[in-house]
Amino acid sequence: MQRRANIWNNIDWTTVFIYLLLVLLGWINIYAAVYNEDHQSIFDFSQRYGKQMIWIFAAFLLILVVFTIDIRYYTFFAYFIYGVMIFILLAVLIFGKEVHGAKSWFEIGNIRIQPSEFAKIATALALARYLSSFNVQINSFKSYLRIGLILFLPAFLILLQNDTGSALVYFAFALVLFREGLSGSVFLLGILIVILFILALVLEKITLIAIAVIVALIVFWILTRKFKQFAMAVLIFVFSSAMFWGIDYFLGLKILKYYIILLAIALSSIIYVYLAFKHKIKHVFILILFLFGSIMFAFSVDYVFHQILEHHQQKRINTLLGLESDPLGIGYNVNQSKIAIGSGGFSGKGFLRGTQTKFDFVPEQSTDFIFCTIGEEWGFMGTFFVTSLFIALLLRLVYIAERQKSSFSRMYGYGVVAVLFFHIIINIGMTIGLMPVIGIPLPFFSYGGSSLWAFTILLFILLRLDANRLETVK
Amino acid sequence: MDSFAGRKNIIRVLIVLIGLIYIIRLFILQVVDSSYKLTASNNVLRYETQYPARGLIFDRNGNLLVFNQAAYDIMVNPMQLDAFDTTEFCSILEITKEYIDENIKSAKEYSLYKPSIFLKQVSSVTYARFQEVMFKFPGFFVQPRTLRKYTYENAAHVIGYVGEVNDKIIESNTYYNQGDYIGISGIEQSYEDYLRGKKGVNIYLVDVHNRIKGSYNNGKFDVKAEVGANVISTIDINLQKYGEKLMQNKSGSIVAIEPSTGEILALVSAPGYNPELLVGRARAKNYNDLNIDSLKPLFNRAVMAQYPPGSTFKIMNALVGQKEKVLNPYTTYSCSGAYFAGRFRLGCHSHSSPLNLPQSIQISCNTYYCNVFRSILDNRNYPSVRDAYESWRNHVVSFGFGKALNSDLINELNGLIPTKEYYDKVYRTENWKSLNIISLAIGQGELGTTPLQMANMTATIANRGYYYIPHIVKEIEGDFNLDARFYKRNYTSIDSVYFEPVIKGMELAVNGEAGSGSTARTAQIQNIIVCGKTGTAQNPHGEDHSIFIAFAPKDNPQIAISVYIENGGFGGTWAAPLARLMIEKYLNDSISQPYWEEYILNSDLITKNAKKSQHLE
Numbered sequence A: 001m002q003r004r005a006n007i008w009n010n011i012d013w014t015t016v017f018i019y020l021l022l023v024l025l026g027w028i029n030i031y032a033a034v035y036n037e038d039h040q041s042i043f044d045f046s047q048r049y050g051k052q053m054i055w056i057f058a059a060f061l062l063i064l065v066v067f068t069i070d071i072r073y074y075t076f077f078a079y080f081i082y083g084v085m086i087f088i089l090l091a092v093l094i095f096g097k098e099v100h101g102a103k104s105w106f107e108i109g110n111i112r113i114q115p116s117e118f119a120k121i122a123t124a125l126a127l128a129r130y131l132s133s134f135n136v137q138i139n140s141f142k143s144y145l146r147i148g149l150i151l152f153l154p155a156f157l158i159l160l161q162n163d164t165g166s167a168l169v170y171f172a173f174a175l176v177l178f179r180e181g182l183s184g185s186v187f188l189l190g191i192l193i194v195i196l197f198i199l200a201l202v203l204e205k206i207t208l209i210a211i212a213v214i215v216a217l218i219v220f221w222i223l224t225r226k227f228k229q230f231a232m233a234v235l236i237f238v239f240s241s242a243m244f245w246g247i248d249y250f251l252g253l254k255i256l257k258y259y260i261i262l263l264a265i266a267l268s269s270i271i272y273v274y275l276a277f278k279h280k281i282k283h284v285f286i287l288i289l290f291l292f293g294s295i296m297f298a299f300s301v302d303y304v305f306h307q308i309l310e311h312h313q314q315k316r317i318n319t320l321l322g323l324e325s326d327p328l329g330i331g332y333n334v335n336q337s338k339i340a341i342g343s344g345g346f347s348g349k350g351f352l353r354g355t356q357t358k359f360d361f362v363p364e365q366s367t368d369f370i371f372c373t374i375g376e377e378w379g380f381m382g383t384f385f386v387t388s389l390f391i392a393l394l395l396r397l398v399y400i401a402e403r404q405k406s407s408f409s410r411m412y413g414y415g416v417v418a419v420l421f422f423h424i425i426i427n428i429g430m431t432i433g434l435m436p437v438i439g440i441p442l443p444f445f446s447y448g449g450s451s452l453w454a455f456t457i458l459l460f461i462l463l464r465l466d467a468n469r470l471e472t473v474k
Numbered sequence B: 001m002d003s004f005a006g007r008k009n010i011i012r013v014l015i016v017l018i019g020l021i022y023i024i025r026l027f028i029l030q031v032v033d034s035s036y037k038l039t040a041s042n043n044v045l046r047y048e049t050q051y052p053a054r055g056l057i058f059d060r061n062g063n064l065l066v067f068n069q070a071a072y073d074i075m076v077n078p079m080q081l082d083a084f085d086t087t088e089f090c091s092i093l094e095i096t097k098e099y100i101d102e103n104i105k106s107a108k109e110y111s112l113y114k115p116s117i118f119l120k121q122v123s124s125v126t127y128a129r130f131q132e133v134m135f136k137f138p139g140f141f142v143q144p145r146t147l148r149k150y151t152y153e154n155a156a157h158v159i160g161y162v163g164e165v166n167d168k169i170i171e172s173n174t175y176y177n178q179g180d181y182i183g184i185s186g187i188e189q190s191y192e193d194y195l196r197g198k199k200g201v202n203i204y205l206v207d208v209h210n211r212i213k214g215s216y217n218n219g220k221f222d223v224k225a226e227v228g229a230n231v232i233s234t235i236d237i238n239l240q241k242y243g244e245k246l247m248q249n250k251s252g253s254i255v256a257i258e259p260s261t262g263e264i265l266a267l268v269s270a271p272g273y274n275p276e277l278l279v280g281r282a283r284a285k286n287y288n289d290l291n292i293d294s295l296k297p298l299f300n301r302a303v304m305a306q307y308p309p310g311s312t313f314k315i316m317n318a319l320v321g322q323k324e325k326v327l328n329p330y331t332t333y334s335c336s337g338a339y340f341a342g343r344f345r346l347g348c349h350s351h352s353s354p355l356n357l358p359q360s361i362q363i364s365c366n367t368y369y370c371n372v373f374r375s376i377l378d379n380r381n382y383p384s385v386r387d388a389y390e391s392w393r394n395h396v397v398s399f400g401f402g403k404a405l406n407s408d409l410i411n412e413l414n415g416l417i418p419t420k421e422y423y424d425k426v427y428r429t430e431n432w433k434s435l436n437i438i439s440l441a442i443g444q445g446e447l448g449t450t451p452l453q454m455a456n457m458t459a460t461i462a463n464r465g466y467y468y469i470p471h472i473v474k475e476i477e478g479d480f481n482l483d484a485r486f487y488k489r490n491y492t493s494i495d496s497v498y499f500e501p502v503i504k505g506m507e508l509a510v511n512g513e514a515g516s517g518s519t520a521r522t523a524q525i526q527n528i529i530v531c532g533k534t535g536t537a538q539n540p541h542g543e544d545h546s547i548f549i550a551f552a553p554k555d556n557p558q559i560a561i562s563v564y565i566e567n568g569g570f571g572g573t574w575a576a577p578l579a580r581l582m583i584e585k586y587l588n589d590s591i592s593q594p595y596w597e598e599y600i601l602n603s604d605l606i607t608k609n610a611k612k613s614q615h616l617e
């Protein structure tokens, strides 16, 4: 009895309060988004707000369940839960139901459950469990491989379900790795790969090569700070390009331009290496290695994209990167969403007075685009309040994570921060045109049982761990 | 122990920084930027979808095949409905009050806010009358649409048709809304993304009385509709028309391909139907009638029917035999009217003996190919019959058999070339013998090939060893390219030298002297060297199917063709003269021996076979 009372006293009521506020605001906006005169009762369970109410109460029950489970089980069963989750993700690929092109739902009677929402919890637990094992050295090849596997497996299965948005969430766990000391160069490499990946699809090959060369030269300049060497390097490259261009021109070979540049790069690299060796200039080898690595990577991305991926897969990536306009599809949604939010003005049109977020102008307005309703009906005051509330929640969770004695709890805490942060950035960002349209819900706000339950469990496991923070658990 | 604790501050800064950026952006969007503001009186936006004209379809010579005709749908938006004079409404649109109630109810069920179709495809006269009084009926408006029209009654299977999207499509593809049209088969389906163009949208400001007050934000957020791209088909409509005429009162198919490109010149599936039947209000009824027709006119036999290839497959065995070095052009086998192996006997017809390779194709000797096939499978270079068979199968598959060719035709069948595992199961041992599957020697047994695959094999022979994937579209107008797979040469595993003796045999089969035993002399054309091979597909349900494959001219071939006539018996009887007419029509645009045309046109195999089966009963 004594111990039980302890738990309730140690709960972080600030977080609970923010959580309750967010869920309540979410429900009010869902009500506004689907409100119509024929169905006004808030207990109309044929309407989304009625259903959401049921899910909110069910979420409260889940909180009680989470709190009755002894915290040792979360550590002990972390891998087991993860394993079961992977199995369920596989099962949904085979037995799942397809909704809006994504095969990521289980249908039991009238209820649809989306396992991918819950997979984040399992992954956060498994990652924390792995990183907190006492013999794990985060910056070793072995850990990179294992961490990669823990994150890649669920992401890949979700990608197979055709739910790109939910799969991208797994990038967010980089935040946990960052906090736990993943080497800076691994991060730089990761960022470089992402940039190259996007550039390889966005730019022409020749432009990409030119940019890579220029970047390499600039980096060389920054590292050495010797103008003479830098000027030499530029001249060598210009001369070798001119030479190959001249040969092509006078012999009338009509070689493609980018072959000429490639030849020029190859020749200048040989000269660079020779000079660097002779004059003992630093950084040259590694730079050339990087240059060639980048070009090869970009070319393989290009090859995979055009030769291996199917047309619809190419299309999905293109729309994500904004390369393919889709007037009544994604681009249209963003316009509608911006009009809705913008038309809210400073103080909004008032509760249930929104015109743009009703009548299906904004698609998915109660799920992915719920932020539009806030913007339209509550204006800047509303969006400022909600955004601030989310920032406060995230900062509070960082604070909670940091005060944990057990490293498992801290890492799990950062997992929660990472997942919530990613969802918030992407979801709000896409409604105001700052982020590509990736269909993932706004935590605690968006309509949908699976996401509400999953975020609730995710958060309250942390609060449960936190309530016990004074009892040291290895 | 926790030496990276300092990084927590970086994370905090990151959270606050991104939060600030978002808040600033929201401030600009909601407070600073005035372009999103609406006034109190003009506070509703109306979105009107702009439907682009669907792309036209032409044949390879620029003849227009499919175009558009305007039609008007009366739409209803349940949210904007108000009381109105139903009597006047009913008399203008020629509908009943029950119709109104029923359709408004179902529109409300679909969506309260999205418009639904209330009345489909009214005439332009009705449209004009309704337009004048439309203001009296709030909630109703007219949506112009385009209906497909066809210049010719032909090529229905090639072109396909257009119809309304169903719920499943709306659910899975956000582009389509209720009442939108989509290509359902043929070119209309496989090139839907190009033909449909892109819908646009105009945004209008609307006052509280639902009257348009002007364009929202000077059209800044409007999206212009993009007209659908025109598509140029590979078919030659005159050849297609001629093919369909020849196939009247017969069931079967014709596929003609230009070997040097893989372009399909004609693709006939008989009986066919008039594409006009699947347009407009009568569509559902017509579709139903066609669907229950016992001769299956909706079924595209050219790609969806599979038959055993019969004797045409001897060519395949001749090629594989040479490649596997168990056969050369001078190899002779004698035939005494049948092939014997122990107590096994497989019949042949009477002919001169012995024969060499070209003669064996000319005369289509079964015995010769039983010998060839067994020498392929019992080849000592392979550890077992199974392995030799697998190698044989790989050669066959390299011609595009056993799997769909991946053309741009819809619903292409894979066909069937059994795997060695299949026979392991059938004979319950891995030690089956070449004699067990001897029927493959003459193209019978478990083989299944589609008329398209056979035409492709013929084109491959004409090319002496490679093919382009057959395709039905030559060009998409605008900045679009055909898929790269249609420009790629697919080489078979057979070297080009091995094709010459086979082609010699095919030449003799058509052009051999009278009395020489040539099987396809009915395909002869003056001054053109046609190379062909007859076949007969065994049909357990009735008379055998007549098959003929051919290409012409022998050098620099322009056309490769496969002709199937169901229940037509021996290939030389019906299929060969029909192919002959098609080839001459394509190459010369005239027929030198018109009696062949009469012979084909006057034959009614459908009634004949129907009578025969009645008689049997």
Ligand SMILES: [Zn+2]
Residues within 6 Å of the ligand: B335, B336, B337, B338, B348, B349, B351, B364, B365, B366, B367, B368
């Ligand atoms: Zn014989």
